[in-house]
Amino acid sequence: MIKTRVTEMLGIRFPLFQGGMAWIATGQLAGAVSSAGGLGIIGSGTADVQWLQREIEAARRLTEHPFGVNLVLTSPHIEENIALVIKEKIPVVTTGAGNPGKYLPLFRDQGIKVMPVVASVALARRLARLGADAIIAEGVESGGHVGEMTTMCLVPMIADVLDIPVIAAGGIADGRGMLAAFALGAEAVQMGTRFICAEECPAHPDYQQKVIKAKDRDTEVCGLTTLYPVRALRNSFVRYYLEQERAGADQEMLRKLGAGKYPEAALGGDIENGSILAGQVSGLVNRVEPAAAIVKDVMETAEALLLNRLGVEQWSE
Amino acid sequence: MIKTRVTEMLGIRFPLFQGGMAWIATGQLAGAVSSAGGLGIIGSGTADVQWLQREIEAARRLTEHPFGVNLVLTSPHIEENIALVIKEKIPVVTTGAGNPGKYLPLFRDQGIKVMPVVASVALARRLARLGADAIIAEGVESGGHVGEMTTMCLVPMIADVLDIPVIAAGGIADGRGMLAAFALGAEAVQMGTRFICAEECPAHPDYQQKVIKAKDRDTEVCGLTTLYPVRALRNSFVRYYLEQERAGADQEMLRKLGAGKYPEAALGGDIENGSILAGQVSGLVNRVEPAAAIVKDVMETAEALLLNRLGVEQWSE
Numbered sequence: 001m002i003k004t005r006v007t008e009m010l011g012i013r014f015p016l017f018q019g020g021m022a023w024i025a026t027g028q029l030a031g032a033v034s035s036a037g038g039l040g041i042i043g044s045g046t047a048d049v050q051w052l053q054r055e056i057e058a059a060r061r062l063t064e065h066p067f068g069v070n071l072v073l074t075s076p077h078i079e080e081n082i083a084l085v086i087k088e089k090i091p092v093v094t095t096g097a098g099n100p101g102k103y104l105p106l107f108r109d110q111g112i113k114v115m116p117v118v119a120s121v122a123l124a125r126r127l128a129r130l131g132a133d134a135i136i137a138e139g140v141e142s143g144g145h146v147g148e149m150t151t152m153c154l155v156p157m158i159a160d161v162l163d164i165p166v167i168a169a170g171g172i173a174d175g176r177g178m179l180a181a182f183a184l185g186a187e188a189v190q191m192g193t194r195f196i197c198a199e200e201c202p203a204h205p206d207y208q209q210k211v212i213k214a215k216d217r218d219t220e221v222c223g224l225t226t227l228y229p230v231r232a233l234r235n236s237f238v239r240y241y242l243e244q245e246r247a248g249a250d251q252e253m254l255r256k257l258g259a260g261k262y263p264e265a266a267l268g269g270d271i272e273n274g275s276i277l278a279g280q281v282s283g284l285v286n287r288v289e290p291a292a293a294i295v296k297d298v299m300e301t302a303e304a305l306l307l308n309r310l311g312v313e314q315w316s317e
Numbered sequence: 318m319i320k321t322r323v324t325e326m327l328g329i330r331f332p333l334f335q336g337g338m339a340w341i342a343t344g345q346l347a348g349a350v351s352s353a354g355g356l357g358i359i360g361s362g363t364a365d366v367q368w369l370q371r372e373i374e375a376a377r378r379l380t381e382h383p384f385g386v387n388l389v390l391t392s393p394h395i396e397e398n399i400a401l402v403i404k405e406k407i408p409v410v411t412t413g414a415g416n417p418g419k420y421l422p423l424f425r426d427q428g429i430k431v432m433p434v435v436a437s438v439a440l441a442r443r444l445a446r447l448g449a450d451a452i453i454a455e456g457v458e459s460g461g462h463v464g465e466m467t468t469m470c471l472v473p474m475i476a477d478v479l480d481i482p483v484i485a486a487g488g489i490a491d492g493r494g495m496l497a498a499f500a501l502g503a504e505a506v507q508m509g510t511r512f513i514c515a516e517e518c519p520a521h522p523d524y525q526q527k528v529i530k531a532k533d534r535d536t537e538v539c540g541l542t543t544l545y546p547v548r549a550l551r552n553s554f555v556r557y558y559l560e561q562e563r564a565g566a567d568q569e570m571l572r573k574l575g576a577g578k579y580p581e582a583a584l585g586g587d588i589e590n591g592s593i594l595a596g597q598v599s600g601l602v603n604r605v606e607p608a609a610a611i612v613k614d615v616m617e618t619a620e621a622l623l624l625n626r627l628g629v630e631q632w633s634e
Binding site: 001002003004015018120121122139140145148149150152153154156157160162170171172174176177179180181182183184185189215216217279280281283284305306309310311312 | 598
């Protein structure tokens with residue numbers, strides 16, 4: 001058993017979070033991950049409060065273990081979604097797309113743990129000062145919104161300046177990645193891409209197959225000239241978007257170009273004209289399997305690697 | 318003591334390579350690293366055979382332990398430099414900037430180990446088939462020439478498909494990074510940026526101070542539109558280069574813009590108009606110290622972390 005301040009703080013069995021991916025991290029997926037001993041997280045994305053209510057109920061039907069909700073601070077429904085999270089007594093929220101500072105006192109008063117996803121040391125420091133309970137340090141290799149720093153560099157830099165726990169995200173799909181994150185100073189990991197291929201994930205089967213077939217260099221970062229660059233698997237949409245971006249398309253045009261493209265691929269299955277968000281680590285994902293099998297595989301590999309001292313012959317002096 | 322197939326193959330005490338950085342990885346630096354138990358590597362870059370001869374002699378005066386030479390395949394002096402490496406019976410070469418395939422039989426006949434630096438699974442596979450002795454998998458966080466894949470993603474993907482050892486490079490500056498690399502499947506690590514700040518490194522003091530002062534997001538990748546993108550610390554030169562590149566400057570103009578800019582900064586100390594190559598991991602480098610102190614710190618941290626099982630409470634069943 002691997003125990004860290006994160007497993008203790010949340011009362012979960014394993015230091016493994018399932019990323020709160022918009023649209024596809026539903027109650028069904030989050031419930032399955034939590035009942036397997038990880039932390040399932042419902043991705044509220046830009047969905048409205050009815051959607052979130054339904055998914056929280058779905059997760060509760062599947063597990064009595066804690067699960068979280070990811071809140072996207074730029075969502076038009078952010079205020080109602082926060083009110084619902086409080087009403088439903090969700091024990092932990094993760095936040096993306098911005099600085100959740102102004103909501104921290106509110107969550108704290110309600111005893112809700114807040115774990116913001118950050119891509120820089122400066123924002124991690126600021127949010128720790130404002131009372132975040134842990135920081136999710138996410139590297140540029142991750143799928144969806146990305147920063148600049150890689151997980152290998154960002155995690156130790158943030159761990160060095162914070163007293164609160166760091167959770168590593170980006171580039172992690174198995175027990176090797178989990179242990180690498182621990183070596184760097186993390187106390188839990190968050191995996192998104194591998195859970196796209198969980199049986200309980202409503203991602204369209206063609207989206208799951210595209211992730212499974214992906215090789216190392218099959219992702220691109222779109223929107224580097226915008227405020228919200230995203231990593232996706234290369235397809236017709238990505239090629240066209242990058243052409244337009246390199247040709248100097250303006251922010252408004254790029255925003256329109258990308259609008260609605262993710263659900264079009266993720267749920268609708270249009271993997272040529274939609275945006276197939278996924279991390280570089282897609283190259284390590286090779287099958288669709290139950291969420292519980294993913295959690296079991298990651299933890300068994302991590303524990304075995306730890307027991308055999310990462311496979312490097314070693315004796316204490 | 319940490320032992321792997323790499324320490325055994327080369328007869329070195331620690332699985333720690335010093336990157337063969339052009340101009341600044343001299344015989345003095347390589348000799349100091351090798352005598353401290355790591356593998357020092359002379360960076361021949363585009364230097365001529367007289368320079369390389371002199372540096373090999375300098376390293377030999379400092380150590381009886383093995384050291385290597387990095388060969389840049391695009392160097393105008395590559396053929397004479399290879400002849401010298403053979404004449405001098407250098408035990409191991411690392412190669413950058415291209416595919417060393419055509420030289421592999423020659424080195425093999427001479428009993429010289431060849432360890433190419435690669436940034437993709439496909440090139441790693443090809444070079445392993447052609448007889449490379451190990452593969453240095455280098456992530457995009459590294460300084461100087463970069464690919465696309467991060468170390469966290471590239472190392473396990475390459476380790477999964479090769480039987481020969483993998484050495485991880487990019488984003489590693491301490492014992493935490495070394496153990497993270499081992500968890501991912503590497504059997505040694507290569508560090509460049511931290512050795513820029515070794516006392517024995519002839520990098521200009523202003524270059525070393527720039528690395529030491531760097532924070533997490535202070536590097537940029539220049540030349541993404543060229544065949545050889547490089548990561549450097551942000552300064553006037555980088556800002557100007559990126560402006561020109563984003564404005565659509567052609568390959569020839571960009572080549573001229575970058576020509577000679579590295580030695581200008583690295584040796585000449587013009588840290589505003591020169592190109593200050595360094596990795597994202599600069600944010601973890603905080604002092605100038607002897608190469609032996611760097612090697613000692615990395616290994617002591619790595620061994621302590623391993624003995625205390627990465628700090629995650631754990632008990633075997």
